[in-house]
Amino acid sequence: xxxxxxxxxxxxxxxxxxxxxxxxxxxxxxxxxxxxxxxxxxxxxxxxxxxxxxxxxxxxxxxxxxxxxxxxxxxxxxxxxxxxxxxxxxxxxxxxxxxxxxxxxxxxxxxxxxxxxxxxx
Amino acid sequence: xxxxxxxxxxxxxxxxxxxxxxxxxxxxxxxxxxxxxxxxxxxxxxxxxxxxxxxxxxxxxxxxxxxxxxxxxxxxxxxxxxxxxxxxxxxxxxxxxxxxxxxxxxxxxxxxxxxxxxxxxxxxxxxxxxxxxxxxxxxxxxxxxxxxxxxxxxxxxxxxxxxxxxxxxxxxxxxxxxxxxxxxxxxxxxxxxxxxxxxxxxxxxxxxxxxxxxxxxxxxxxxxxxxxxxxxxxxxxxxxxxxxxxxxxxxxxxxxxxxxxxxxxxxxxxxxxxxxxxxxxxxxxxxxxxxxxxxxxxxxxxxxxxxxxxxxxxxxxxxxxxxxxxxxxxxxxxxxxxxxxxxxxxxxxxxxxxxxxxxxxxxxxxxxxxxxxxxxxxxxxxxxxxxxxxxxxxxxxxxxxxxxxxxxxxxxxxxxxxxxxxxxxxxxxxxxxxxxxxxxxxxxxxxxxxxxxxxxxxxxxxxxxxxxxxxxxxxxxxxxxxxxxxxxxxxxxxxxxxxxxxxxxxxxxxxxxxxxxxxxxxxxxxxxxxxxxxxxxxxxxxxxxxxxxxxxxxxxxxxxxxxxxxxxxxxxxx
Numbered sequence: 001x002x003x004x005x006x007x008x009x010x011x012x013x014x015x016x017x018x019x020x021x022x023x024x025x026x027x028x029x030x031x032x033x034x035x036x037x038x039x040x041x042x043x044x045x046x047x048x049x050x051x052x053x054x055x056x057x058x059x060x061x062x063x064x065x066x067x068x069x070x071x072x073x074x075x076x077x078x079x080x081x082x083x084x085x086x087x088x089x090x091x092x093x094x095x096x097x098x099x100x101x102x103x104x105x106x107x108x109x110x111x112x113x114x115x116x117x118x119x120x121x
Numbered sequence: 122x123x124x125x126x127x128x129x130x131x132x133x134x135x136x137x138x139x140x141x142x143x144x145x146x147x148x149x150x151x152x153x154x155x156x157x158x159x160x161x162x163x164x165x166x167x168x169x170x171x172x173x174x175x176x177x178x179x180x181x182x183x184x185x186x187x188x189x190x191x192x193x194x195x196x197x198x199x200x201x202x203x204x205x206x207x208x209x210x211x212x213x214x215x216x217x218x219x220x221x222x223x224x225x226x227x228x229x230x231x232x233x234x235x236x237x238x239x240x241x242x243x244x245x246x247x248x249x250x251x252x253x254x255x256x257x258x259x260x261x262x263x264x265x266x267x268x269x270x271x272x273x274x275x276x277x278x279x280x281x282x283x284x285x286x287x288x289x290x291x292x293x294x295x296x297x298x299x300x301x302x303x304x305x306x307x308x309x310x311x312x313x314x315x316x317x318x319x320x321x322x323x324x325x326x327x328x329x330x331x332x333x334x335x336x337x338x339x340x341x342x343x344x345x346x347x348x349x350x351x352x353x354x355x356x357x358x359x360x361x362x363x364x365x366x367x368x369x370x371x372x373x374x375x376x377x378x379x380x381x382x383x384x385x386x387x388x389x390x391x392x393x394x395x396x397x398x399x400x401x402x403x404x405x406x407x408x409x410x411x412x413x414x415x416x417x418x419x420x421x422x423x424x425x426x427x428x429x430x431x432x433x434x435x436x437x438x439x440x441x442x443x444x445x446x447x448x449x450x451x452x453x454x455x456x457x458x459x460x461x462x463x464x465x466x467x468x469x470x471x472x473x474x475x476x477x478x479x480x481x482x483x484x485x486x487x488x489x490x491x492x493x494x495x496x497x498x499x500x501x502x503x504x505x506x507x508x509x510x511x512x513x514x515x516x517x518x519x520x521x522x523x524x525x526x527x528x529x530x531x532x533x534x535x536x537x538x539x540x541x542x543x544x545x546x547x548x549x550x551x552x553x554x555x556x557x558x559x560x561x562x563x564x565x566x567x568x569x570x571x572x573x574x575x576x577x578x579x580x581x582x583x584x585x586x587x588x589x590x591x592x593x594x595x596x597x598x599x600x601x602x603x604x605x606x607x608x609x610x611x612x613x614x615x616x617x618x619x620x621x622x623x624x625x626x627x628x629x630x631x632x633x634x635x636x637x638x639x640x641x642x643x644x645x646x647x648x649x650x651x652x653x654x655x656x657x658x659x660x661x662x663x664x665x666x667x668x669x670x671x672x673x674x675x676x677x678x679x680x681x682x683x684x685x686x687x688x689x690x691x692x693x694x695x
Contacts, residue, residue: 039175040175043173043175043176043179044175044179046173046176046179047175047176047177047178047179047180047183048179048361048364049306050172050176050179050180051179051180051183051184051360051361051364052357052358052360052361052364054180054429055352055356055357055360056352056353056357058352058546059351059352059353061167095166098165099165099166099167099168102163102165102168102169103168106168106234109234109235109237109238110550111235111237111252111253111256111424111428111547111550111551111554112228112235112236112237112423112424112425112427112428112429113168113235113428113429113432114428114546114547114550115184115421115424115425115428115547116184116424116425116426116427116428116429116430117184117428117429118543118546118547
């Protein structure tokens with residue numbers, strides 16, 4: 001699965017204290033301020049990218065659900081692929097099963113998530 | 122004056138954030154980082170995943186920001202600038218931001234479940250189900266309200282329409298560059314921004330002069346097509362370009378408001394009941410929440426907060442910054458809008474052809490709505506012109522006014538159009554849930570209603586029809602009613618959460634605004650039905666009755682909801 005909202009995938013420039021770099025009072029003031037603005041810009045960039053990716057994520061999620069149902073559909077009465085194929089693919093589905101389980105749990109409570117992802121105002 | 126109000130607004134927000142906001146965090150929500158947030162406790166790498174608070178703030182703000190905080194203040198200026206501004210500030214601080222924050226934190230404590238789920242648990246299942254109906258009505262009204270806004274703007278300034286069409290072309294090209302050519306993201310972004318600037322420039326060269334009705338047809342097909350094509354082809358690259366426009370618009374607006382150094386030309390207070398909705402005297406209380414929604418309080422925010430934000434919150438102490446702070450930012454956006462219109466709106470109206478005999482400070486309340494509509498300078502158009510004039514009066518005036526006008530217009534149009542084409546996706550889900558009781562008893566009807574095309578075309582068709590034939594101010598008021606009704610349910614839920622679950626010592630900070638909001642919204646809808654609607658039905662029976670039915674169903678749901686609330690004793694502070 002593609003963790004489209006995973007901020008870990010994107011370069012995160014954390015705030016780094018400027019210890020050891022400050023030889024004067026001015027430097028000790030200026031560098032943290034620069035770092036602060038650098039961090040704001042960095043977070044702005046990440047938020048901006050992730051907001052854009054979230055919309056694509058809606059479609060990715062839908063495709064993932066369909067893929068998981070194709071392989072595991074027999075649990076709910078959907079026709080399955082040949083059993084040897086399903087069994088061969090099953091070990092690769094561990095994470096999908098977990099996520100599928102979590103989505104099944106939240107299936108009746110999707111309105112807010114859709115509004116949160118798509119955005120409306 | 123413009124500068125003073127902007128700086129004062131900023132100070133009020135900052136002070137109240139660190140005093141009242143912190144008090145809410147400490148004594149109402151009792152936020153504690155010792156309790157693991159759902160993003161960590163239920164981490165799955167996809168939905169439940171922690172994000173840095175600044176990043177999540179950006180996400181959350183982009184989701185809640187829309188055209189409504191711009192349009193509301195542009196209408197509320199008929200009361201004069203003080204009443205509208207007071208509602209933006211104090212409604213935002215004591216009701217709207219509390220609502221967003223509580224929805225977020227209740228969801229966090231409920232494993233990231235939505236406010237709808239929390240309402241079902243704390244108040245009653247019927248209240249949870251009511252969400253689908255009210256949201257569905259809201260989607261119809263939002264299509265109507267926003268299509269009418271954009272249509273009116275495109276007719277008044279055809280250059281904005283042209284620029285928007287060019288922007289769609291730019292978005293399609295950006296989509297190809299990102300997903301087909303797989304170009305480097307930064308390079309594609311730079312090309313996208315250049316194309317966005319080119320779209321604005323090309324728009325100023327030649328507009329698209331079409332009639333209002335033609336634009337309504339265009340919007341209808343646009344909504345249907347945009348909802349049917351994969352998101353990566355148009356919507357996603359377009360939204361990405363939109364967000365650049367949002368930040369540029371906010372930044373330019375903020376700088377211009379600070380450096381405008383201009384006195385207010387709009388009266389501070391006109392009348393308690395100026396002529397506004399349906400051409401009737403509209404009392405500030407209870408009608409104000411119907412006019413200014415998102416800038417002060419919006420029910421949709423509770424869904425955003427409890428939909429995705431709560432699943433990504435790293436720790437509880439980040440909640441105040443995101444839930445409470447993002448709402449302050451939106452309130453600040455409305456403040457900028459209010460300042461631009463208060464400082465430059467009267468000149469904009471005069472330049473558009475309103476004579477001093479028609480509109481002066483003394484008859485502002487009685488004549489503002491009529492005079493601004495007569496020169497097609499109401500709502501979005503008034504904001505676009507005032508904003509352009511405000512920017513033009515500062516050192517940013519080196520940018521041609523025509524370009525600024527197109528930027529401001531594109532800003533509003535982008536927000537509104539995004540909303541239009543996303544409603545179909547939400548409506549389909551709502552219809553599926555609402556039609557569920559029919560599944561066994563009327564399978565054929567259920568299948569027909571939940572058909573992808575039927576479910577998504579219903580709100581688009583009704584909404585565009587209302588926009589094409591109805592009275593826009595009636596639609597806007599109804600949209601506000603539906604939005605505030607959701608806010609009322611969400612705030613009651615938040616209050617129930619604070620009183621019943623948390624047993625907070627300061628729970629009345631949520632319970633009292635919740636009651637105030639419910640009484641205000643109920644009174645507003647009753648006033649709307651009794652005073653405004655008869656005239657609207659007499660003038661245009663089709664759209665009039667449609668809105669009337671929606672309002673009546675919402676009112677009934679509202680009483681059912683308060684009955685459940687009282688029965689569950691969720692309000693009782695223990």
